Amino acid sequence: KTSTSGKTPVTLLGLGAMGTALAGTWLAAGHPLTVWNRTPARAAGLVAEGAKGAGSAAEAVAASTLVVVCLLDDASVGEALAEADLTGKDLVNLTTTTPDQARARADWARDRGARYLDGGIMAVPPMVGVPEAGGYVFYSGAAELFEQHRETLAVPVGTRYVGADAGHAALHDVALLSGMYGMFAGIHHAFALIRKEDIDPVEFAPLLADWLAAMAQGVHLAADQLRSGDYTKGVVSNLGMQVAGTPTFLATAEQQGVSTELLLPYFDLMARRLAEASGDEDLTGVVELLVRGE
Numbered sequence: 001k002t003s004t005s006g007k008t009p010v011t012l013l014g015l016g017a018m019g020t021a022l023a024g025t026w027l028a029a030g031h032p033l034t035v036w037n038r039t040p041a042r043a044a045g046l047v048a049e050g051a052k053g054a055g056s057a058a059e060a061v062a063a064s065t066l067v068v069v070c071l072l073d074d075a076s077v078g079e080a081l082a083e084a085d086l087t088g089k090d091l092v093n094l095t096t097t098t099p100d101q102a103r104a105r106a107d108w109a110r111d112r113g114a115r116y117l118d119g120g121i122m123a124v125p126p127m128v129g130v131p132e133a134g135g136y137v138f139y140s141g142a143a144e145l146f147e148q149h150r151e152t153l154a155v156p157v158g159t160r161y162v163g164a165d166a167g168h169a170a171l172h173d174v175a176l177l178s179g180m181y182g183m184f185a186g187i188h189h190a191f192a193l194i195r196k197e198d199i200d201p202v203e204f205a206p207l208l209a210d211w212l213a214a215m216a217q218g219v220h221l222a223a224d225q226l227r228s229g230d231y232t233k234g235v236v237s238n239l240g241m242q243v244a245g246t247p248t249f250l251a252t253a254e255q256q257g258v259s260t261e262l263l264l265p266y267f268d269l270m271a272r273r274l275a276e277a278s279g280d281e282d283l284t285g286v287v288e289l290l291v292r293g294e
C-alpha cells in the first residue's frame with residue numbers, strides 16, 4: 001500500500017537514539033510515519049515535524065502494513081508487540097538480537113500472520129541519513145519481502161541482504177561487532193603500554209590507527225586460507241615465529257606495569273594451535289580451536 005504521496009507508509013516502534021534517527025529520515029523523505037514509544041514524551045519532536053503519534057503499540061501497528069521495530073532487545077520486542085494484531089503485516093525487526101532469537105522471532109511473527117525480515121544495523125545514530133558515512137543494515141529473511149521494501153528500507157542507511165535464514169543478519173552483525181571488540185581490546189592494551197611514559201596518546205593515535213588499517217587487510221588472506229583449508233597458504237609471518245615472540249609481549253606488559261589479561265587468552269590459543277599443527281601455518285589456524293569450542 002502506498003500513500004497519496006506515492007511513498008510507503010511506515011510505522012516505527014521505538015524512539016531511542018537509533019529509532020529517532022531512523023524516523024527522521026523517513027519523515028524527511030516524505031513517508032507517512034506513525035511512531036510509538038513506551039515513554040511517550042520521546043515522540044513529541046517527531047510529531048511536531050509531522051509524524052503521527054500512536055497511543056499504543058497496537059494502534060501504531062494498525063496504521064501501516066510496514067512495521068519497523070527498533071527496541072532495546074528481543075524481550076522488549078515481545079513485550080511491545082504482545083497486544084498488537086500482526087495479521088497481514090510486514091514486520092522488520094532492527095533490534096540487536098542473537099541469531100536464534102531472530103529465528104524464533106521470525107517463527108513467532110509467522111504464527112501471528114506476519115511476514116518477517118530481520119535487520120542488524122551497522123551504523124551509529126550520527127551515520128543515519130548520511131550516505132557518505134557508509135552505514136548500512138544487514139537484512140535476512142524472505143527475499144521477496146526485502147525486495148518489496150528495499151527502497152523504503154534504504155532511506156535511512158544502505159541495505160545488504162544476506163539470505164533467507166532469518167538469523168543471518170544478526171550473525172553478520174554480531175560477527176562484525178565481535179571483530180570490533182577484539183580490535184578495541186588491542187587498542188586499549190597499546191594505550192596502556194604507553195600510558196605511564198612521556199608519550200602523547202594523541203601523537204601515538206595515528207601510528208596505531210595506520211598500523212591497524214594496514215593489518216586489517218589480513219582478513220582477506222585469512223578468508224582465502226579458510227576457504228581452501230590450507231593455513232600455510234600465502235603465510236607472511238608464521239605461527240612458530242609469532243609464538244616465539246609472545247614472551248617479549250608479556251614481559252613488556254609486566255615491565256610497564258600493565259595487566260596481561262587481554263593478551264593471554266589469544267596467546268594461549270596460538271600456543272595450543274602450535275602444539276597440534278605446523279609452525280609454518282598462519283595465525284588463522286586458531287579458528288579451528290575456536291569452532292571446536294576448545
Ligand code: FVH
Nearest residue numbers: 014015016017018019038039071072076095096121123124
Ligand atoms: N545506538 C547505537 O549506537 C547502536 C547502533 C547499532 C544498533 N544498536 C541497536 O539498536 C537498538 C536500539 O538502540 P538505541 O540506541 O535506540 O537504544 P536506546 O536509546 O537505549 O533505546 C531503547 C529503546 O527501546 C525501548 N524499550 C526498552 N525496553 C522496552 C520495553 N520493555 N518495552 C518497550 N520498549 C522498550 C526504549 O523505550 P523508552 O525507554 O524510551 O521507554 C527505547 O525506545 C538496540 O537493539 C541496539 O543494540 C544501536
